Amino acid sequence: MAQKTVLRKPKGFIDVYKHKPGAEKDRTHYCPGCGHGILHKLIAEALEDYDIVEKTIVISPVGCSVFAYYYFDTGNIQVAHGRAPAVATAVSRANPDSVVISYQGDGDLAAIGGNNILQAANRGENVVVFFVNNAIYGMTGGQMAPTTLLGQKTTTTPYGRNPQTDGYPLQMCEIINQLTAPVFVTRTSLHDMPNIRKTRAAVRKGIKNAMDKKGFSFVEVLSMCPSGWKMDAVPAQEWIKENMLPRFPLGTLRDISEEAPAIERPVPVMDADEVKKILGYGAFSDSNLEKNPDAAFNKVALRVAGFGGQGIMSTGIALANVGMEYGYNVSWLPSYGPEMRGGTANCSVKIQGDTIGASECTEPNMIIAMNQPSLEKFEKILIPDGVIIYNSTLIDIEPTRRDVKVYNVPITGIADELGDTRFQSMVNVGAFAAVTGMFDPGEIQGLMSSLFAGKPESVIKLNEKAVQRGYNYVKDNFS
Amino acid sequence: MPRKLMKGNYAAVYGAILAGCKAYYGYPITPASEIAESASALFPKFGRTFVQSESEVSAINMVYGAAGCGQRVMTGSSGPGISLKQEGISYCAGSALPCVIVDIMRGGPGLGNIGPEQSDYNQVVKGGGHGNYKVVVLAPNSAQEMCDLTMLAFELADKYRNPVFVLTDGVIGQMMEAVELPEPVKELPDKSDWAVYGTADSRHLINSIYLDHDDLEWWNRELAKKYETIQKNEVRVEEYMMDDAEIVAIGYGSCSRVIRSAVDLARERGIKLGMFRPITLFPFPVKEIAKFPDRGLKGILTVEMSDGQLVDDVNLALKGKMISDLYNRMGGNVPTALEILEKISELYGV
């Protein structure tokens, strides 16, 4: 037999397949007659012709093409089964100037990775996907693929694919074509020369789109798997023509590449000063308010509780914020999740000079109860000599505890007088300041513009009033 | 120092921004959703990438892709989502890709509930995916540490080319505290010898396949060496009132906060309780704990919000010379300082 001469490999291929283990570093791992080799060559030639070998990144899937990285002289990333489109998404976002090729087989793309391909296509990622459809799982030894034809025998459909138990062969091009974002959706085949030529054109079109940042291109290629189909190479070509073409008609379903605008990705801001500016470092608290050494409290473990919508969380957050401005250590812990949606809400607030341990106030020294059920629930866990501030507008039954100090404040009433129930939180803050002596109402008012950053001046003014009214009510009625 | 009141979940995202994280890929799940939400608000302000992925699985695979391209990248989730990510985390470890995963633990198993728990300990600390690998696990217990340890996580991830977890519970994620925001990282490490940038010189291979058995065994031994180095160099703990302690309570995350309160209460009552808090769960403070039996302690109590997952590691470290007792709450319940004191008095008669 005459010695064959390889004139030259396309530059898209590595000259010596160095990543391939074993001695045979000059030939592929694919079976004779397999379509993968043809498609690889079409891709490698296109990379050379477009002069983009160096800026291309190939994502190798799981399946027979798991070792695609043996061959392409590009950046290579081998990935988990089905996840090539997810990985390609991040690779393309990270390197927007590169050409990202996601190469996948039918099990990988249409079965285990079905959602990944749809979502990457739907996001219009700037990626070209080569989808090799050979209607079978080659690598694992010939099991049913999502594209296996009805009646086709595989090692997991030994009686033939039965639509009543196995469903129908998935037509991925048609599915992808339902989406808005993709720019190029086509199906070609490798079963004869004219169709290989058409595949060559489709490969180039997809790669060109990625180069031009046009977005998502999907090239489905019907491909021979003589080993999986248990036949010789030539009958395998015939088999595509006779059996696959009727279910997987060839042709371009969509091509809007021309009119699609190029995708632009922003350049990340990494400069330290710029980062600080954007994060608003200048506006952060510098804790310059002086603590009141004569305050009745210097360690607060507070529960605020009531209906959702009564300003429970915002009362707690405001108090924690003010406490922070005075240089205290503060923590705020909400009851979170469905409980909040059910109507009752509570939060724990700690304000103290030393390090805060548990953030949940399981033995509070103060409670602010906005409604009756909250009062009943939380007065039970209040420590002796603790403080109850309760909303006397809505609660007409007095606390049962006699070993604690009680402040009945018409919180809702005061807020309503100011024109909006939402001022309750700041009434609470004012009342808290008066009870504890920890904060000065004037100083709290000075913090309003940062507490209500972005809110209209009128709202800020009314909230300032709410603080003063809450403060005054306690001072006038309880001192 | 300027401070800002924020939730632990937000603080982690601030930490990521400050550490030079260029991309966030994630899927919403309570009680971790604020991480994705604040990332979606913050990352675009810096021209950095935020993608709400279609699933937890794709999120971790996007992380794999970004990490392969040399970016500092993060994802966040909670128990069920972490279970789904495990395959991808194994790939990251197998391909030696640095990345940061935040896990805000909730109640399990199954759908469980969204209350705080610490029951992802085993699936995170033991490298919950397939294969021989470990991840570095940092366990913050405050909003400040959510920021600081997230920044450290990026540093360690790059230093060891390994996934790093920031593991905490719903309480720490949901809690607001004042956070002192540190200086942004000025210089990012050079990864040009392995990362793929889509350039002539970066035509590297990111891969976890070693077909040859000897090659894969070699790789596993390389990984093991790396974990040994990490074990030697990166253990971090916090101690409180340990000098004269006769009883030691061990816990991380929320539990360590409760233990601190319990220590204060105990000291008021004349009980010499001390707190030992692992900040790194892998590497676990094996050496430090192994010394406890020489201290003549009355007892060691491990406090956790899981069914003995932490105490197993404590007891492994004690090597049978002492046995740690366990006090645990589960299902979303958080132990209280009083409960801990009751348990201590019941166990050790103080």
Ligand code: SF4
């Ligand atoms: S099993 Fe089929 S697809 Fe795989 S290499 Fe062989 S012929 Fe090609």
